[in-house]
Amino acid sequence: MEIMLFEIALTFYFAAAIVCVLELFKGTRTTSIIMLSLAALGFAFHTSNIIARYVLSGHIPIANLHEASSFFAWCIVFLFFILEYRYKLGLLGSFIMPMVFVFMLSSSMLPRKISAELTPVLQSYWLGIHTFLAFMGDAAFAMAFGIGIMYLLQEHYVKSKHLGGLFQRLPSLQILDEINYRLITIGFPFLTLAIITGALWAQGAWGSYWRWDPKEVWSLITWFIYALVLHVRLIAGWRGKRAAVLSIIGFCAVMFTFFGVNFILKSIHTFP
C-alpha cells in the first residue's frame, strides 16, 4: 500500500519534472498550471506515503536513507509551494522539480524496509526533532541553490547584454537575490538548531556532545559556509553574483554531508 503511494508520487514528480524541462523551451500559463497540478498530486501521494509509513512503523519515518531522501524531497516540495504561492516566480519549478525527482529516484533505489524496531540509539524523541530541523534547513539550502542558479543565469543575460533565451521569463535579479538571502536566513537557524539538538542527543545517546564524526565535521563545515554567506553579506555587502555562487557552494557541502558521508566516509551517522 505505502509502496504504491510512493510509486504514484514518484510518477507524478517525474511527469512534473518533464513538464518543467519542457517549460524551459516553451512555457505558457497552461504548462505552468499543468506542472503545478502534477507536483501537487505528487505531493499529496507523497504525504500519504510518509503518513502511512509513520502509522506502520510507529515512529518518524526518517530511519533509513530511503526515508531520509524521500523526506528531504518532501521538504523541498513543501518549500517550493510556499515560494510559488508567495512570489509566483517564473520558471522556479524548472530549477527545483528536477532536483526533487532526483532525490525521489535515489530514494526509490534504496532499500525500503520498514524497520519496526529501531536501534536503541534512535529510540528517542530527538529523532523527530533533530532530523526535521536538519531536513528543513537542507531543503531551504536546496531552494537557495536553485534560486542561485537562476540568478547566475539571469545575471549572465543582463551583463552580457544578450537578452534572448530565458531572459524574459526569469524573475528579476533583485527578487532572486532577496529570496536567496531569505532562504539562507531561514535555513541557517534550522541548521544551527539541528547541530545543537544533535549534540544534545549525542550527549544522551553516546555520552559526549561532539565526537568529530565525519557527519558532524561536514555539518560544521556547511554551517561555516552559510555563516560566511550571511557574514560577508551583512558586513561587506556581498550580494548578487557572489552570494549566488556561495549558496551553490554551500549546497554542495550540504549534499556531501548528506550523501557523501554516507557512502564515502565511515560515520556512526550512516543510515542502516
Add this chain to the structure above:
Amino acid sequence: MRVLVIGVNHKTATVEVREKLAFNGPKLETGVFGLRNIQEVKEVSVLSTCNRVELYTYVNNAPAAVENIKNFLAEFHGLNRPDIEKALFVHQGEDAVRHIFRVSSSLDSMVVGEPQILGQIKDSFDFALSKKSTGVLLNKLMKKAISTAKRVRTETRIAENAVSISFAAVELAKKIFTSLAGRSFMLLGAGEMAELAARHLVNNGVTDVKVVNRTYERGCELASEFNGKAVRFEEFLYELVNTDIIICSTGAPTYVLHREQMQKVMKERKNRPVFIIDISVPRNIDPEINKIDNVYLYDVDNLQDVVDTNIHGRKVEAEKAEKIINEEVEKFLRWMSSLDSVPTIVALRQKAEEIKTEELEKFRCKMPDLEEAEMKAVEYMAGAIINKLIHAPTVALKEDSEDRDELIAMIKKLYGINEEEE
C-alpha cells in the same frame, strides 16, 4: 537667393561648444534680430536645443552671407571665430532643405525617431513668426518641415524606435529591480533622448529623482519638470551612493565616471545593484564599469541592439523615411523655382492673354455684324488695356527688391495664378 543652414549639432560639436553657441532665454530674441540685420539675410529662424544650434536662413549672395553669419556668431557669443569654425557646418540649397526635413523628421537625432525635436522645431518657428523674422519662403519651408515629419511618423515605424529604446530601458530596469516603485534615479546631463527615457522611468514609478547639469539653473528647470531635486555637477559622485538608476547624457568629450570611482561608490552602497544607461555620444561612462559586480551598464547601441532583436526591419523603415524626405524636398524645390519672377511674369501675361482672347470671343458672338477693321481696332484696344494693367506688376516683379518673394506670392494670389503644386 538661397536657403542656407549654418549651425552645430551633436555630430559636429561637443557639448561645450554647443552650449557656448546656444541661443537661450533672452539671447534668442536679440540673436534673431541681430541675424536679421545682416544685409544678406532675408529670413531667419533659430533652432537652439541641447543637441543642436542651427540657423535656418534665406539669403542672397550665399558666400557673403556665410561669412557674415559666422562672424556674427563669434561676435554675438564672444568667441574667437577660429575656435568655432571647425564645429560649424554649412548646407545650401537642396542640401539645406533636406537637412531641415531630416532634422524635423528626427532622422538626424542622436536617437533616431525621438519625438521631441518636432515640438522644438515648431516652437522655434512660432518664435520666428512672432518676431516676424521669417517670410514667405521660410514660412513655407517650416510648414513643409512639419508636415514632412508628420508624414514620416505616420507612414514609417521610425518613431517607434525611440519609444522602444525607452521601453527597453524600463524593461531591463524591471529585470534588475523587479519594480521601479520607490527607486532612486539620476539624470546626469540633459538631452532629448535622456529626458524621454527619464519620463518613461518616472511614469513607471521611480520616485526619488535627481537632476545633474553643468548649468545649475538648467538642472533646476529640469528637476521641477520631474518633481526632483537639482544637484550640482561637482557633487554628483556623492549622490551616486544613493542612486539605483542613472541615465547619462552629458555630451562631454571624455568619461565623467571612471571605474575606480564607481568601485568606491559600490563599496559605499554595499553592492546594491546599479543600472546605468549611457546615452551620450561619445560615451561618457567608462565601459569597464560594466565589469564591476552588480553594475549593469548599457549604452545607446546596446539598447538599440535590444530593440533591433525585437523590431526587425528598422533599416527598411529608415529607407522609407529617406524616400519620403526626397519626395518632399523635390516638391519644395519645385515650389521654390515657381517663386522665381520669370515664370510668374510669363504666367501673368498668359493669364491676361487668356482673358483677352476669351472676352474677344464673347464680344464677336454678341456683335457678328462688325467689320473686319472695326474688330481689329477692338482687339488692339483690348491688348492695350491688358498691357497697361500688367505693366506695373511686371516692372515690380523684375525689380530685385527685398520683399520680392512676398510680392510674387501676392501677385499670384491677386491674379488667381495657380501654383504648380498639389
